[in-house]
Ligand SMILES: Nc1ncnc2c1ncn2[C@@H]1O[C@H](COP(=O)(O)OP(=O)(O)O)[C@@H](O)[C@H]1O
């Protein structure tokens with residue numbers, strides 16, 4: 001078990017930004033720095049945390065946790081769809097096949113919940129009953145399970161995600177009908193696998209987002225999969241009881257940080273409040289716990305700071 005003081009010590013070693021020479025052209029995302037070189041992409045997962053589409057600061061060990069959870073799930077789902085992984089040469093690094101990303105992100109939801117403006121619960125409360133082409137019945141309560149998981153795609157490459165239905169996506173020329181249906185099938189299979197494994201670890205995989213690319217005409221699962229950044233997880237044992245009582249679920253995801261921000265009045269507009277060290281340490285504990293519960297493995301804190309390791313790795 002990692003101690004609080006070890007996490008605190010890591011506050012000064014967090015991987016905030018990278019600028020590695022000689023491994024390709026850098027592209028900085030909110031959380032990851034990618035270096036593109038021909039048909040390969042080196043993804044360095046930083047310790048940056050984003051919520052409501054904004055980068056908020058850093059959380060110790062977060063990059064390592066996310067990258068290792070993604071690696072775990074890529075391996076666990078490779079019989080459903082091929083993925084982009086070539087190798088994981090460092091806890092924070094994944095070398096992947098460069099793919100042409102579809103202009104949609106595929107969100108699968110098993111339950112109606114959320115706090116952001118694109119969440120199913122937000123729309124439902126506003127009286128919307130057709131969400132991305134999915135009809136939601138009357139009388140649903142927050143955190144209720146859908147009869148069957150629903151797919152709610154959002155557009156990529158726009159400032160804020162915009163939900164679209166299958167028909168809209170096709171009409172807007174974002175994807176062909178045939179591709180959409182193939183991808184939808186893949187997403188539901190991935191989600192089912194995710195829910196089954198989560199369940200075996202005492203968790204509920206509530207919802208998640210997939211990014212699918214294409215390579216030589218084939219679909220490739222890319223980006224990250226079933227990580228606490230791209231997914232919500234709840235503890236299964238208390239679900240029913242809390243749901244019946246109308247109480248919040250016990251969560252194992254970055255909802256903790258989202259809620260901390262929302263309590264301070266930040267839901268995406270204006271300047272986000274600075275994360276305190278206390279919140280950063282608490283968030284780190286939750287990320288580490290998520291690694292351990294999801295993978296069933298003990299989290300090993302690396303001795304050397306991530307930037308030092310990565311610099312050395314690529315100096316070779
Ligand atoms: N195999 C891949 N090929 C091409 N692009 C990829 C691949 N895997 C992930 N990406 C892209 O790399 C970026 C990852 O960085 P991230 O911090 O998530 O960025 P963002 O701020 O866009 O969410 C995303 O834009 C994602 O679409």
Ligand SMILES: [Mg+2]
Nearest residue numbers: 029030031223
């Ligand atoms: Mg992303």
